Amino acid sequence: MSSRPSPQTDRLLDLVDLLAARPVDGATLAEIARALGLSKTTIHPMVVALTRRGWLLRHPERHTYRLGPALVAAGRAAARGHAVIDAARPAVHRLAAMTGLTCLALVTGAFPGERDELLIGEIGAPPQPPANGASGAAGGMGPAYRHLRLGDRFPLQPPIGSVCVAWSDDPTTVEQWLDRLGSDRPSDALAQITPSLAGIRARGWSVEVDRHLRERLDLLAAELGEDQRGAEHAAALRRILSEVHRTFGLADALPASIEPGGTYRATTVSAPVFDARGEVVVVLAAICASDQHHAPVRTGAEVIDLGERVRAAAEALTALTRGRPPALWQG
Known part of the structure; x- marks a missing residue:
């Protein structure tokens, strides 16, 4: 039984990944929204909540966000675990x-x-x-x-x-x-x-x-099979491939x-x-x-x-x- 998707959780993880890739400069709210393909209205409540918990830090002048000290503590706890x-x-x-x-x-x-x-x-x-x-x-x-x-x-x-x-x-x-x-x-x-x-x-x-050679041959056979003019060649290649896959x-x-x-x-x-x-x-x-x-x-x-x-x-x-x-x- 597979787990059900959680869009909000995915957004949170995408946000953390985004800022982890910019550890010094961070990103503005507009840059975060643009990178995640979401509106600033959607992102803003999540950013505010994370900042209040210390997961993010907001620069007072540049208005950029970067990862905060609470994540450092979480990382250290994970390492000890x-x-x-x-x-x-x-x-x-x-x-x-x-x-x-x-x-x-x-x-x-x-x-x-x-x-x-x-x-x-x-x-x-x-x-x-x-x-x-x-x-x-x-x-x-x-x-x-x-x-x-x-x-x-x-x-x-x-x-x-x-x-x-x-x-x-x-x-x-x-x-x-x-x-x-x-x-x-x-x-x-x-x-x-x-x-x-x-x-x-x-x-x-x-x-x-x-x-990789096998994979490329498989792809070539598929491409030839899509072209009627290459059907005969594709059939021959598939026969060869069956032997390659077998050996x-x-x-x-x-x-x-x-x-x-x-x-x-x-x-x-x-x-x-x-x-x-x-x-x-x-x-x-x-x-x-x-x-x-x-x-x-x-x-x-x-x-x-x-x-x-x-x-x-x-x-x-x-x-x-x-x-x-x-x-x-x-x-």
Whole structure:
């Protein structure tokens, strides 16, 4: 049962997001109304109420609003309520500096009436690349995914979330994860993914491989099918695609093993942080692709090196927060 939408709540959240993006200058009532696509009459009562509660501050001369001290207190309370995220912040920034990649701390959790999701708890931006265009320490591409924000959510749909299910001793957990593929779930999905999950447990980290080519081929087939003149070509392309989809499945998106001499278009490398019960509470992830979802070719040795760096950071965070690996841990 999904929750019912709340327009007023959405407006409040949009307002906070807007002012969070302008922490110094803030915005006038007119600018807020224009950015949210609402009238000043609609926005004004909400702004006044938030200002009275200390969530917003109004500049006496410029008549601009910015986030207030009450939100600072709320943020500190949130940090104390999630000690692992508090500890993960410096770890994520160190990992970003070390790898030259955008790195994330993703919080595991669930929303009532919705599927489990991963929430961004911290974002570590890599150092700015040198003026000569040299890449980062691990072949990074400079700042990536600039559109990501704290609190953004990712659905746990394969291959995303493999590190969250790889150590589960409940067989239904993997089945429920695979069911999130819906009609795209292959009949042999469990057989495909079993070696991949075993490989993740053995390494202590997962790597997701770019499937962008498949997506582009699917789009091309659809575009050709809309043009009667391309119907014959579209039919031929669909036959090819059916073979591609059959041979390039979950096992290719989540390789069970990484050959040092091979090449891979890795998009994300992730490792789990465990709590005291041995359950995944945070996922550390290094984003290898760019904003345009372009994943550069890396050698297997480079992918392994990156995976070990992410794993070491996750293991250190598990130890720092007094977590423990689960019984199925093989790393």
